[in-house]
Amino acid sequence: MIHDVVLLGAGNLATSLAVALSNAGFPILQVYSRTVESASKLANLVGAEPICKLESLRTSASIYIVALPDDVIASIVSVLPELKGCVVHTSGSTPMSVFEGLRAKGFGVFYPFQTFSRSKIVPFSNIPICLEASNDECYASLEQFASKLSGTIVPMSSEQRRWLHLSGVFACNFTNHMLALAYQLTTEHHISFEVVKPLVEETIRKAFEGNPALYQTGPAVRNDIQTMERHAQMLKVFGLADLYKELSLSIQKLSGSDKGLKNRT
Amino acid sequence: MIHDVVLLGAGNLATSLAVALSNAGFPILQVYSRTVESASKLANLVGAEPICKLESLRTSASIYIVALPDDVIASIVSVLPELKGCVVHTSGSTPMSVFEGLRAKGFGVFYPFQTFSRSKIVPFSNIPICLEASNDECYASLEQFASKLSGTIVPMSSEQRRWLHLSGVFACNFTNHMLALAYQLTTEHHISFEVVKPLVEETIRKAFEGNPALYQTGPAVRNDIQTMERHAQMLKVFGLADLYKELSLSIQKLSGSDKGLKNRT
CATH class of the missing domain: 1.10.1040.20 (ProC-like, C-terminal domain)
Incomplete structure (x- = not known):
């Protein structure tokens, strides 16, 4: 079961997601971003620790959500340490296979199908969340986790x-x-x-x-x-x-x- | 002031309009259509007389609404008899000048900016109605008339x-x-x-x-x-x-x- 979160990313999607997670009662341990400013801005909003170096990453969170631009996901994944939890990304166009070789409990995709603005926190309750996972246990945790945020959970392959x-x-x-x-x-x-x-x-x-x-x-x-x-x-x-x-x-x-x-x- | 209506046309727009007029308390005297079947269908819905010959047109209604396809408006207008009321069409792309030479109290345009379906009566309350008229008296009547149907009245030239x-x-x-x-x-x-x-x-x-x-x-x-x-x-x-x-x-x-x-x- 997922009980705490580390969030990698501090953009529009990450911001709306962090607020939704916080409202749903999930503690966000850390917010990673390339710059201290953007990490701090979002971390402060949800009571998390801001980090801008992956060496500072805690390794015992139950889920790591990589909400970063598509073109940096692969390079970030390649330098992640061994993690105790599941690791997911939030990208529509990146296959789950980007995680292959990662040392973690499991990996998958958590894709909220919505457009996110800088200016407005978008509530998650109405957003379809498309899920995929590398193993059944990870999928079951993800499904339970996502259902705390949204009423619409859709299992979906990378191809779909x-x-x-x-x-x-x-x-x-x-x-x-x-x-x-x-x-x-x-x-x-x-x-x-x-x-x-x-x-x-x-x-x-x-x-x-x-x-x-x-x-x-x-x-x-x-x-x-x-x-x-x-x-x-x-x-x-x-x-x-x-x-x-x-x-x-x-x-x-x-x-x-x-x-x-x-x-x- | 407009107190009764003759409707030329029995298509999607004409049908939604006839129902809205009827609900707003305007008697519809006649519904004209090329075929008896379509004239009767709509006329029966709103308690009007169906006609399929322009010779049967009553000449004393206070408004004539030409809700016919764009490409037949000019030819219908050219054979209209002298009319006591105002004559309007409902077309977005036909200029008001199509009525020039018509013998009537005035003429103009009553353009509801909406898409109309065969299957569903669209309520008019929310539809912007764009108005244009050949003289101030006709415009004032049209404005009062349209405001019984919709909360949004927009004065608009043929060019706009x-x-x-x-x-x-x-x-x-x-x-x-x-x-x-x-x-x-x-x-x-x-x-x-x-x-x-x-x-x-x-x-x-x-x-x-x-x-x-x-x-x-x-x-x-x-x-x-x-x-x-x-x-x-x-x-x-x-x-x-x-x-x-x-x-x-x-x-x-x-x-x-x-x-x-x-x-x-």
């Missing part, structure tokens, strides 16, 4: 996780970009972006009723060539005409209605 | 409206497509699409805190070339690699971080 991570680029990063472009188009024409909010909320509500492709609306899916051409023309000044055409074509491909457009060109 | 309509393609149609692709990527890998929902909800919540471009996250905005290349590689089998690259480049352009990518190629 990298696809979920990529889905998140569409669902979060690209969706945000679509809204950023809508913001640009409205505010440039002196229209409050708030006017767009009910439309987006209804779009999201509908999308999760099933397969969003079945609820696709707009000029592309009905192959309204005249409107699409007018839109592309309007968007030239924003440098967005090509993106508009690519997105429209992608909608038509997914809906199987791209025959019309193909005949056209 | 076509940009808002185009913003809606990004905020609704393209956003839905991003979610449709996330659905495809998750379900193909046996991951429930529900796992994605909290991420999308948090993305939307953040986006409306200000300019969404300022909250952009993901590999593109941090110019994480290695991750972007891995993602593009993964997406080849889905035919989505080019779209991924276009979207990533567009994120970089908007954030001004496209220098790195340009140097790269």
Whole structure:
């Protein structure tokens, strides 16, 4: 059973996670970060010891959570001492095998599928936590641990996780970009972006009723060539005409209605 | 003052609008549609007379709402008789000038900025209604009328409206497509699409805190070339690699971080 935590990382995810762990009653023994400042800032928030050298790492915690940028996980793991607890990382795109060779009770992945901000502590209760472990005992501990934080625990292989991570680029990063472009188009024409909010909320509500492709609306899916051409023309000044055409074509491909457009060109 | 309505159209928007009007206490005298079946279906729902010939149109209603597809508005308008009330259409991309030459008390636009479904009556209370009118008296009537349906009334020129309509393609149609692709990527890998929902909800919540471009996250905005290349590689089998690259480049352009990518190629 997991009863205390060492956290490696002090970024957005680590901060929200540390607060959630603290609220759930898990003592955080240490917070590691490359700089004393960031280690101290988060450690002070949750009553942990800040460390910025891995030699200072206590080796008897029941879980070590590596919440560091993807590109430094492997190098940190390679210099970890022998640890008595389980070691997990929080990365969507890093396979569990990054831990192979590590001397520990077990290892695994604890991947909270959410976007974390600097400015806001995101509560964990609603966040799906995707779990993977090197052995059953480690998985059982992780599952019990994660269930103290969230109501949604999802067992997931490394292969599935990298696809979920990529889905998140569409669902979060690209969706945000679509809204950023809508913001640009409205505010440039002196229209409050708030006017767009009910439309987006209804779009999201509908999308999760099933397969969003079945609820696709707009000029592309009905192959309204005249409107699409007018839109592309309007968007030239924003440098967005090509993106508009690519997105429209992608909608038509997914809906199987791209025959019309193909005949056209 | 507007006290009764004739509705031209019986589609998704017309249906939600008719129900909202009915609930707000406005008698709907007639519902026009090209076919008797669709006219009757909606007319029966709201206690109106179904008509499918414009010769049957009563000329004394205080408002005529043309909720027909964009490409038929002009031709319908050209054959309307002289009308005692105001005439409006509900189209985002049709200028108010489509009504020029019409013999009526006034004309204008009543554009509810929302996506309407066949399967669900969408309540109007939360929908921004964008208004434009040919004269002050008609605008004042429209404003009073619209305020019985919605708490958000937005005066808007034809020029602004076509940009808002185009913003809606990004905020609704393209956003839905991003979610449709996330659905495809998750379900193909046996991951429930529900796992994605909290991420999308948090993305939307953040986006409306200000300019969404300022909250952009993901590999593109941090110019994480290695991750972007891995993602593009993964997406080849889905035919989505080019779209991924276009979207990533567009994120970089908007954030001004496209220098790195340009140097790269």
